[in-house]
Amino acid sequence: MTSNKRHPSSFRDPSGYVFKDQNVFKRVINPIYFRQYRSLKDSGFFKKLFQNKLLISHTEDQSNDSEIVIVPEHIPFITYPYEWSFLQYKEAALLTLKIQKYALEHGYSLKDASAFNVTFHNSQAIFIDTLSFDFYIEDQPWRAYKQFIAHFLGPLLLAQYHGTQSLKLLSSFIDGMPMRQLASMLPFKTKLNPFLYSNVHLLAKFEENYNDDYEGNIKQTKLSKKAQLNIIKSLYDFIKKMSLKEQSEWGDYYSKTNYSDTAFKTKSEVINRWVNSIKPKTLIDIGGNDGTFVRLLNNELEQALVCDIDNNAVDCNYKITKTNNEAYMLPFVLDILNPSANIGFNNEERTSFLNRIEEYAPDITLALAVIHHITLSGNVTFDMSAEFFANFSRNLIIEFPKPDDSWALRLLNTKGEFRNHFDFYNEENFEKAYLKKFYLVEKIDIPNSKRVMYSFKRK
Amino acid sequence: MHFLYFDPSIGAMIVQAVVAAVAGVVLFSKSFMFKIKSFLGLVKNDDDLFDDIDVKDSDIENNKAGDK
Numbered sequence: 309m310t311s312n313k314r315h316p317s318s319f320r321d322p323s324g325y326v327f328k329d330q331n332v333f334k335r336v337i338n339p340i341y342f343r344q345y346r347s348l349k350d351s352g353f354f355k356k357l358f359q360n361k362l363l364i365s366h367t368e369d370q371s372n373d374s375e376i377v378i379v380p381e382h383i384p385f386i387t388y389p390y391e392w393s394f395l396q397y398k399e400a401a402l403l404t405l406k407i408q409k410y411a412l413e414h415g416y417s418l419k420d421a422s423a424f425n426v427t428f429h430n431s432q433a434i435f436i437d438t439l440s441f442d443f444y445i446e447d448q449p450w451r452a453y454k455q456f457i458a459h460f461l462g463p464l465l466l467a468q469y470h471g472t473q474s475l476k477l478l479s480s481f482i483d484g485m486p487m488r489q490l491a492s493m494l495p496f497k498t499k500l501n502p503f504l505y506s507n508v509h510l511l512a513k514f515e516e517n518y519n520d521d522y523e524g525n526i527k528q529t530k531l532s533k534k535a536q537l538n539i540i541k542s543l544y545d546f547i548k549k550m551s552l553k554e555q556s557e558w559g560d561y562y563s564k565t566n567y568s569d570t571a572f573k574t575k576s577e578v579i580n581r582w583v584n585s586i587k588p589k590t591l592i593d594i595g596g597n598d599g600t601f602v603r604l605l606n607n608e609l610e611q612a613l614v615c616d617i618d619n620n621a622v623d624c625n626y627k628i629t630k631t632n633n634e635a636y637m638l639p640f641v642l643d644i645l646n647p648s649a650n651i652g653f654n655n656e657e658r659t660s661f662l663n664r665i666e667e668y669a670p671d672i673t674l675a676l677a678v679i680h681h682i683t684l685s686g687n688v689t690f691d692m693s694a695e696f697f698a699n700f701s702r703n704l705i706i707e708f709p710k711p712d713d714s715w716a717l718r719l720l721n722t723k724g725e726f727r728n729h730f731d732f733y734n735e736e737n738f739e740k741a742y743l744k745k746f747y748l749v750e751k752i753d754i755p756n757s758k759r760v761m762y763s764f765k766r767k
Numbered sequence: 768m769h770f771l772y773f774d775p776s777i778g779a780m781i782v783q784a785v786v787a788a789v790a791g792v793v794l795f796s797k798s799f800m801f802k803i804k805s806f807l808g809l810v811k812n813d814d815d816l817f818d819d820i821d822v823k824d825s826d827i828e829n830n831k832a833g834d835k
Contacts, residue, residue, distance in 0.1 A: 360822050362822065399817060406818075406820050406821075449780045451780070452775070453775070454779035502792070502793065503793055506785055510785060511778070511782050514779065514782035515776050516778070518778035529777075531784055536787065538790040539786050539787050539790050542793050627816065
């Protein structure tokens with residue numbers, strides 16, 4: 309028996325569990341799932357999913373009568389549904405449907421459709437729960453149907469009608485949106501759409517009506533495979549066509565900056581010189597927008613995590629990443645003022661952003677044009693932000709907009725009568741706070757701008 | 768055999784018959800409209816970021832799936 313401790317997120321499914329063996333994630337398969345596993349393996353089903361990059365590939369580590377251990381391909385940084393942009397969320401939903409259709413056609417079915425079964429790896433969504441497949445039972449409806457609506461269609465619809473903040477709902481509803489709440493939040497016109505009426509409103513009603521039925525009528529409900537395939541296909545068609553109203557803002561970001569062309573060029577040259585002297589393999593760009601600055605680096609990276617608070621910027625970045633097939637790029641949504649927390653049972657099921665990034669330990673952190681937001685919008689002191697960055701950055705390249713920079717000025721002006729309270733916002737205090745945690749490597753004033761670049765090394 | 772480690776909701780199992788019927792009508796009318804549009808030359812080829820639902824399969828396996 310493997311004596312390793314199971315991962316705290318891996319307890320729901322009795323088929324097996326994930327554990328960490330000397331920093332390598334492995335998956336134990338219990339005898340209860342042997343039949344399924346062997347069938348999936350021997351029929352070539354797993355292989356086909358690996359080839360099409362739909363399911364994370366694995367190798368078999370050991371196999372005996374009491375357990376089979378598989379080692380999945382390593383994913384360096386896991387992102388969760390509440391950190392995905394709209395396009396990423398959409399892709400994860402489509403991936404799940406695609407896999408379910410393929411499974412149905414080959415005699416299997418997904419037994420769950422949790423959004424946490426998907427993550428992003430090599431610039432695309434990938435299914436990571438290898439034990440989610442079971443045999444298809446003739447004429448049985450899809451057990452994971454409601455879960456799919458609660459995890460995928462619900463948040464996507466709310467994002468479409470109420471904005472992308474709705475994509476963060478799974479951080480409160482780890483088991484998916486409650487149906488009734490979802491139905492009540494959608495506008496009336498959705499009741500007139502047969503697809504939305506049946507998939508959301510009617511589902512919510514049926515769920516409520518049968519809530520007290522403990523008789524186990526579940527076995528009596530029947531649905532032909534063709535009918536189930538129709539559900540899957542119509543969901544796929546609908547989700548594929550979903551789009552955001554805000555999309556037109558795309559690609560407009562760098563025309564909105566207050567940089568002159570020469571200042572922009574100098575800034576990128578300075579960053580490149582510093583990055584090249586460190587030769588990082590991994591990088592995180594906090595406030596990386598659509599990834600413009602990471603793409604200007606001429607140092608070859610294994611992976612670049614590029615996060616931004618703005619869903620549209622991440623969407624834009626993801627679109628470029630996907631179109632150019634940039635496997636090293638991992639865009640995701642991050643609000644530095646409220647990064648994802650530890651959630652779930654014992655607060656251990658889904659790890660906080662800070663825990664994940666500390667473990668990942670990127671070689672270098674870029675924080676370009678974010679410090680004024682953290683300090684002036686978030687009221688976070690320099691000491692606090694320095695400590696935050698020092699938690700996970702060995703090297704920090706940070707841009708400081710001076711108090712008379714037009715963006716900093718705009719933020720300061722919103723402070724009204726409390727503006728004097730922010731008099732501490734200047735280079736001197738910034739340096740004083742950051743030098744408690746970091747050594748200064750170099751400092752450069754960007755000509756033709758009110759910005760200063762700093763390269764720091766952690767103490 | 769299914770492991771009932773989460774509640775699929777009985778209502779959600781039953782409602783699928785209705786959802787599937789609606790889906791059938793929607794899919795049928797869409798493909799009908801598509802045929803008319805392509806007949807009239809109105810079909811636009813959008814450049815899609817995402818593929819269609821079908822997994823790229825080898826011919827042999829396609830046949831197998833078709834046999835079922």
